[in-house]
Amino acid sequence: MPTEHVDVLIVGAGLSGVGAAHHIQSAFPDRTYAILEARDALGGTWDLFRYPGVRSDSDMQTLGYRFRPWTQDKAIADGPSILDYIRDTAADAGIDRHIRYGHQVVSAAWSTEDSQWTVTVDHAGETAQLTTNFLYLCTGYYHYDGGHTPAFPGIEEFGGEVVHPQQWPADLDYAGKDVVVIGSGATAVTLVPAMTDQARHVTMLQRSPTYVAAQPGVDKLANRLRKLLGDRLGYTVTRWKNVFKTIAVYQLSRRRPAMVRSFLRKNAIRLLPPGYEVDKHFKPRYNPWDQRLCLSPDGDLFAAIRRGRASVATDEIVGFTRTGIRLRSGTELPADLVVTATGLRLLALGGIRFSVDGRPVQLPETMAYKGLMLSGLPNFVFTIGYTNASWTLKADLVSEYTVRLLRHLDDGGYDQVVPVQDGPGVEERPLLDFAAGYVQRSVHEFPRAGSRRPWQLGMSYANDVLLLRHGRIDDGTLRFSRTRKPATEPVSEPG
Numbered sequence: 045m046p047t048e049h050v051d052v053l054i055v056g057a058g059l060s061g062v063g064a065a066h067h068i069q070s071a072f073p074d075r076t077y078a079i080l081e082a083r084d085a086l087g088g089t090w091d092l093f094r095y096p097g098v099r100s101d102s103d104m105q106t107l108g109y110r111f112r113p114w115t116q117d118k119a120i121a122d123g124p125s126i127l128d129y130i131r132d133t134a135a136d137a138g139i140d141r142h143i144r145y146g147h148q149v150v151s152a153a154w155s156t157e158d159s160q161w162t163v164t165v166d167h168a169g170e171t172a173q174l175t176t177n178f179l180y181l182c183t184g185y186y187h188y189d190g191g192h193t194p195a196f197p198g199i200e201e202f203g204g205e206v207v208h209p210q211q212w213p214a215d216l217d218y219a220g221k222d223v224v225v226i227g228s229g230a231t232a233v234t235l236v237p238a239m240t241d242q243a244r245h246v247t248m249l250q251r252s253p254t255y256v257a258a259q260p261g262v263d264k265l266a267n268r269l270r271k272l273l274g275d276r277l278g279y280t281v282t283r284w285k286n287v288f289k290t291i292a293v294y295q296l297s298r299r300r301p302a303m304v305r306s307f308l309r310k311n312a313i314r315l316l317p318p319g320y321e322v323d324k325h326f327k328p329r330y331n332p333w334d335q336r337l338c339l340s341p342d343g344d345l346f347a348a349i350r351r352g353r354a355s356v357a358t359d360e361i362v363g364f365t366r367t368g369i370r371l372r373s374g375t376e377l378p379a380d381l382v383v384t385a386t387g388l389r390l391l392a393l394g395g396i397r398f399s400v401d402g403r404p405v406q407l408p409e410t411m412a413y414k415g416l417m418l419s420g421l422p423n424f425v426f427t428i429g430y431t432n433a434s435w436t437l438k439a440d441l442v443s444e445y446t447v448r449l450l451r452h453l454d455d456g457g458y459d460q461v462v463p464v465q466d467g468p469g470v471e472e473r474p475l476l477d478f479a480a481g482y483v484q485r486s487v488h489e490f491p492r493a494g495s496r497r498p499w500q501l502g503m504s505y506a507n508d509v510l511l512l513r514h515g516r517i518d519d520g521t522l523r524f525s526r527t528r529k530p531a532t533e534p535v536s537e538p539g
């Protein structure tokens with residue numbers, strides 16, 4: 045069988061992969077492309093996570109694509125609605141016909157001589173290969189086969205059930221049960237109020253507190269703008285409003301942390317019952333936005349605590365017993381069900397092994413160019429979204445940049461482009477600049493970022509719009525070349 049060739053190969057059919065396909069096929073209707081997806085469904089994160097209440101923790105006007113207005117009333121949307129949005133995007137443009145499910149990319153080998161990648165795929169236990177001129181990774185940032193669960197002493201003695209939110213059993217019945225959710229990140233903050241619908245009581249057990257900000261789930265202004273200006277313009281205006289709001293909150297948190305801390309504390313006091321130990325349970329040791337701020341739509345977590353249906357324990361686990369969890373303070377939390385909302389396991393670039401002209405690539409030895417290409421890897425783009433703003437803001441910009449890059453290759457008659465890091469004085473920085481435990485555990489396995497442009501990690505959407513949508517493509521760091529043979533090569537006549 046001859047190896048199949050596509051012009052552009054996208055890996056991953058999540059929010060980013062479907063968006064990337066939209067950009068590529070709109071800009072280059074005559075180019076061939078395929079999306080390889082390891083799972084049997086599209087949607088990535090929004091198909092995988094099925095725990096009660098699963099939802100976004102950023103607004104859909106920025107988590108939605110730039111090219112497709114979010115038209116529902118809720119700005120903080122539930123997982124199934126987000127999945128529908130991705131599915132509809134794929135179906136409306138015929139993108140779904142380009143997705144090859146059950147295709148796990150295991151390795152990608154670049155050949156300068158052939159000016160193409162050969163991608164090796166595991167498909168139903170068999171190995172297959174494809175070649176492509178341009179490899180576009182949309183593989184997310186974590187392992188799909190399971191989350192992070194610390195080794196808790198005595199967990200095997202526990203008589204109840206232990207569940208990780210990443211592998212939520214569809215038939216899990218928690219009605220009337222005592223539930224303990226271990227963790228204090230976005231997932232725990234989502235799960236705790238959501239599970240109070242059926243559980244007898246839900247306790248959020250955290251080692252240390254996180255900032256939780258209450259925010260309306262419905263953005264009334266966004267909905268008014270949509271009615272007034274129509275879906276598209278209303279969406280665009282709200283998108284920019286929310287971009288600037290996020291930038292303002294982030295910058296204020298960085299420059300005036302005491303002010304933001306005090307605001308969040310006062311808000312929590314207002315929403316919690318009188319006499320509640322706010323500082324014990326909701327006053328983190330770090331400043332706002334050192335780690336991602338957790339969102340509580342309409343203050344649902346605080347409301348569940350007020351109603352007595354949920355509580356927070358800030359303590360350390362000593363070990364599990366048959367009937368619950370023993371804590372450092374001496375208390376024992378009774379539990380029928382324990383949910384380990386203890387995080388993800390990060391995975392760099394879909395776990396794919398790369399090589400260039402036969403030499404294996406060590407990802408930590410590469411440096412990310414503009415947060416979307418890697419030094420030394422030709423014809424290659426990857427997608428990792430912002431940690432301080434919605435993922436899709438960056439994903440859309442990566443796509444727009446990729447389209448510009450491909451046009452530049454065409455216009456110059458080039459067939460190869462590679463970022464070269466040979467300038468002096470670039471210090472290494474982590475690619476994910478975030479203090480959260482799950483990031484710190486694995487960030488050393490990722491490519492590096494640099495201390496100055498174009499290697500610096502862009503964390504501002506406004507700056508990235510200038511850099512990626514409008515900045516020069518041929519900036520001296522990207523090296524363009526052509527290896528293509530002339531189309532009219534003389535054909536040797538047989539004897």
Ligand SMILES: Cc1cc2nc3c(=O)[nH]c(=O)nc-3n(C[C@H](O)[C@H](O)[C@H](O)COP(=O)(O)OP(=O)(O)OC[C@H]3O[C@@H](n4cnc5c(N)ncnc54)[C@H](O)[C@@H]3O)c2cc1C
Binds near residue numbers: 080081090102148
């Ligand atoms: C529970 C949860 C809630 C979140 N909420 C928000 C939020 O509110 N706002 C926000 O900005 N971000 C949020 N995030 C981050 C979120 O992951 C991104 O918003 C976004 O969904 C990422 O989309 P993606 O397509 O880039 O990656 P993913 O959704 O992770 O999709 C990647 C796809 O690539 C496939 N894949 C990976 N490796 C390979 C391979 N080697 N071969 C073939 N296929 C492969 C996977 O199977 C998957 O389908 C959340 C994350 C989680 C886990």
